[in-house]
Amino acid sequence: MKNLSSVLPSAQNLLPVESIEEFTSRIEKEFIVGSAIAVSLYRENIRIISDLEISAGGEVATPIHDALNWKYTRFGHQAKPTLYAALLLNEDGSPWQAKLSTPRTDTKKGKLQKYETPTGNGSRAYLPTINRETRRLIALRYNVEVPPAGESFWNWLELHPEIEIIMTEGGKKSLCLLSEGYVAIALYGVNGGYRTKDSLGNPITPYLIPDIARFAVKDRHITLAFDQDTNTATQKRVNAAIYRFSRLLMAAGSKIDIAIWNGQQGLCKGVDDLIVNAGITAWSTSLNQALPLTHWQLWQRLEHRLTYEPSLQLTTVDLSTLSIKDLPQSGI
Numbered sequence: 001m002k003n004l005s006s007v008l009p010s011a012q013n014l015l016p017v018e019s020i021e022e023f024t025s026r027i028e029k030e031f032i033v034g035s036a037i038a039v040s041l042y043r044e045n046i047r048i049i050s051d052l053e054i055s056a057g058g059e060v061a062t063p064i065h066d067a068l069n070w071k072y073t074r075f076g077h078q079a080k081p082t083l084y085a086a087l088l089l090n091e092d093g094s095p096w097q098a099k100l101s102t103p104r105t106d107t108k109k110g111k112l113q114k115y116e117t118p119t120g121n122g123s124r125a126y127l128p129t130i131n132r133e134t135r136r137l138i139a140l141r142y143n144v145e146v147p148p149a150g151e152s153f154w155n156w157l158e159l160h161p162e163i164e165i166i167m168t169e170g171g172k173k174s175l176c177l178l179s180e181g182y183v184a185i186a187l188y189g190v191n192g193g194y195r196t197k198d199s200l201g202n203p204i205t206p207y208l209i210p211d212i213a214r215f216a217v218k219d220r221h222i223t224l225a226f227d228q229d230t231n232t233a234t235q236k237r238v239n240a241a242i243y244r245f246s247r248l249l250m251a252a253g254s255k256i257d258i259a260i261w262n263g264q265q266g267l268c269k270g271v272d273d274l275i276v277n278a279g280i281t282a283w284s285t286s287l288n289q290a291l292p293l294t295h296w297q298l299w300q301r302l303e304h305r306l307t308y309e310p311s312l313q314l315t316t317v318d319l320s321t322l323s324i325k326d327l328p329q330s331g332i
Contacts, residue, residue: 023084023101024048031086035172035272038133038179045128045175051083067095069119085116088171091129091154097171097188117188123195125211126171126186127154130178137181157183158214164221166259166287167193167212168271173225176272180280185215190226191241194248208248218253223290225271228263239300246293257290260299 018026031037031046049063062072064085084101095118103112117124130138130153139146142163147156157163166177166184174186187193193212198204208216216222224242229235246256261274261282268274268282275283291299316322 017082018084018101020048020050020084023086027086027099031172031175034276035176036179036276037172037175037272040131040133041128041175041179044131045089047087047089049085049087051085064098064100067118068098068116069121088126089129090127091152092127096124096126096128123188123192123209123211125193125209126174127211128171128175128178129153134178134181137179138183141181142183161217161220164223165215166223166225166271168225169227170270170272173270173272176275177225177283180275180283185212187212190238191245193245196244206244206248208252212249213252216249216252216254220254221257222249222254223257223259223287225259225286227270228261229269230263243293243297250293256293258293258296259286259290260296261286 051064053061065072085098087095088097090096098116106113132149135146171186174184177184196206249256263269267277
């Protein structure tokens with residue numbers, strides 16, 4: 001468990017203090033406006049909590065620390081800054097991730113930690129509550145009869161491999177797609193759907209995490225819709241993870257396509273950015289033009305790796321008019 005002093009910044013760095021009303025308003029704008037998440041779906045799955053709650057009887061509760069499995073130290077710390085969190089909840093009520101009002105600094109990476117995951121949670125998929133309105137949209141899009149609200153949507157989905165699933169990274173993105181009636185599952189990151197090491201960090205044969213393996217069955221169509229990064233080094237890491245993840249999904253019997261779109265210097269990096277800034281039609285086009293793994297690999301090579309300078313420019317539509325002696329004897 002994490003100690004309070006190890007996860008919270010000093011009180012001095014938190015000034016001016018944001019009220020819970022201001023934090024709530026900021027989160028609503030970020031999720032509902034910034035990521036095009038339906039209000040009803042947002043209300044169903046996002047909870048705003050504070051770090052310390054005292055009941056009328058004097059009982060002390062620490063919701064954030066409880067949700068993230070952190071240790072709360074009541075004494076021995078001079079000033080405890082006020083902290084709020086937006087919890088992303090699973091269908092079973094368990095916290096999947098939290099966004100803090102004041103993010104802590106990840107000392108290893110040297111940057112702010114945008115989201116926190118419960119300590120000891122391991123790699124989990126985001127399986128939020130699918131409310132009545134969203135179920136109706138899903139039923140219309142896939143032309144299926146969806147179980148009524150109150151029954152587990154994800155247990156039902158496990159038994160229906162004919163339903164396509166979109167997999168992405170980040171809870172806001174899956175909630176955005178769900179708001180449009182697409183069945184979407186989010187991971188913590190592009191490599192969060194599988195494991196390559198054991199709990200001690202030793203290499204093992206890669207395998208799908210249980211949250212994904214239950215859906216990756218024979219004849220299931222799965223489309224990967226991960227962020228379109230423009231940084232070359234990031235692209236290489238992401239592409240390697242996509243390839244490995246795709247291979248594991250295919251080995252389970254699923255059909256895999258990979259959605260691509262123009263990241264436009266970060267304006268449309270994630271699928272929620274794409275929908276907000278370019279419209280739902282842009283996403284529909286990307287989905288319809290998603291590439292099978294082998295075609296995606298070829299596209300990667302043509303798009304990013306064919307970087308040789310041409311040694312000869314041909315300006316004829318009929319190659320038979322060219323003289324063999326004028327062509328290069330080596331190279332591409």
